[in-house]
Amino acid sequence: MPDQKTHAPKPYVTVIEPHTGWRSVDWKELREYKDLFFFLIWRNIKVRYAQSSIGVGWAVLQPLASMLVFTVIFGNLVGVESDGAAYGLFAFVALVPWTYFANSLTEGTASMVTNSGMISKIYFPRLIMPLAIIGARMVDFFISMVILGILLLFYGVMPNSGVIVLPLLIVMLTISAAGLGLWLTALAIQYRDINYGMSFGVQLLMYAAPVVYPTSMIPERFQLLYALNPMVGVIEGFRAALLGTRDMPWDFIAIGAVVSVVLFASGVMYFRRKEHVFADVA
């Protein structure tokens, strides 16, 4: 049979067998679906702001509005201390990564359920779906970062040398969001409870991270335990780098980095283990 296509002449063999247990990630396959990954990111962004008048402005509006509310309630009424920085700035520096984290989680978790039509009709590496959501949210994150820069200028705060740690923190933030997101996505498609509990759970989680208050309010002996939440290292690191309210919290970052890597690796593994049933239970 003449093969008139430009494909590599090597035979392309797929074996389909039942799988149980753990499976490794097929990187080669993921690379082949690179285009789909980027189109899905692009689709998520495009669709989210379709037919809205301020469009991407919503990416900025959400943390800004939260900042205003928090400034009034926690800054002025309750009088939560902010390590010497203006409370609004103090909150916003935390809200930018937090919004990215929280939205990645809620949307990523829902991604498989909302796209179940696609999952039951076509094959593609399932990992792509929740990861594309995170990719789309990352674009929002960078837009908010620009606003944050403008705010810093406005308040006349100069970032310090700690900013070179920011890329590391952003990676940490992303893989912990991805890791937790993959766990929850794989669980949510079988147990819809996860979906229902999600928005509420994320809200609770926010109070487990130093978004509205500084870590210095947590008793010393609990601090390392507290740092098991990778968002603690990320948020405090952001504050150290951009506001200079504290020294770079290397201990928090180290603990958080280990936790986020473990979360990500276990999340990918659990997802791979469960992905073969997605089409059946979705």
Next chain:
Amino acid sequence: MSDIAIRVENLGKAYRLGSETEQAETFVEAGLNLIKAPLRNFRKLRNLDTFSTDRSADDILWALDDVSFDIRRGEVVGFVGRNGAGKSTLLKVLSRITEPTTGRIEIHGRVSSLLEVGTGFHPELTGRENIYMNGTILGMKKAEIDRKFNEIVEFSGVERFLDTPVKRYSSGMKVRLAFSVAAHLEPEILIIDEVLAVGDAEFQKKCLGKMEEVAGSGRTVLFVSHNMAAIQNLCGRAISLKAGLVVDDGPTKTVIEDYLARFKSEATSGFHNNADRKILSSTQVTDGRMLNSKGVATQAPCAGEPTIFELDYKTSEKSVDAIFDIVIANQHNVAVTQMRTEPPIQLGKEGTVRLTLEDTPLPIGKYTATVTVKDARSFKNIDKVPSAFSFEVFILKDFFHLERVNTQYCSTLSRQKVEHITERQEEQIEEANPAN
């Protein structure tokens, strides 16, 4: 390189059915159930994907059971079977959407599967954007879509609306665009599930042309359809599935004939044990049969060939003039054609009335026929058999000059023939007269 494209060995796929939850009988029990429910639900959800090796468990359905076959490179194979036979499950397993429970598949070559047109289409995206979205989901690279873009647009015929969000498209436009993307896939192995059931007649013809082109180009194609004419046109080989088992595998013509013939043995007649039927008088239709042009009982008549409805009756009354009337309704329960004995028939003690529907001019699909017997003088019903016949019409030849007729666009003008056989007169043939 071997010339096997797909090898399927002992493939099985099990699904768990929802099992009945026990009903509470007392208030206390209901309360206890309420507390235990989350735990029970959790177990049920957890078990969704686990199967014991016990094949007889009653809440497990084997959608595919020990299916094995080989498909050679370049072969075009059609899968036939009734709803629930396992065709779609097989295609899903072959497309890697769902994993088999047992068995093994080996696929040599790149696969594209089209189980639906327009997977990944998003209403908010424009036509142009959706071409890219859908194309990449189907496994094309961006560069490949760039290259074929103009061709795709031209085939779809929606050039003018390329930058309009798809949500403002008519459903026909959407489908045309989606099919155009799919039609430009160039995989070595193509898996298609019933995608021809889209668009208007003209576009369907275009699609079929494209399909024939694909089938003729030396690619391996697996094709599921209820359109026997399309399968016969496209496929050299057919595999017939029933309840998850391969029951037939061979040249298309023989497989399809056997498949259609099998309908009659599974026939359910509305003449016996019909709960909707009431005894109205001593005149009764005792039995009925549908026959094809060769006089063989069938439940699957073919458009373009006559279908004969035979009704046996008995009566204890003398000199009844009766009108036999058969109304055929489509699956939406809309009457599409009617046959009746006009002028009325003078009944003997018992006999058979034979009504022939010439050409069976019905679009393919499912139908039911209701038989009514009226007294010609009082015009009262003297017998009525609701859903006396249920049958499915197929097309084997190009009777409508279209491969498939969309029910919405089709109205039928039918011709009929009436015959009456009693013990006294062996055969009395009345002239054919048009009805409806």
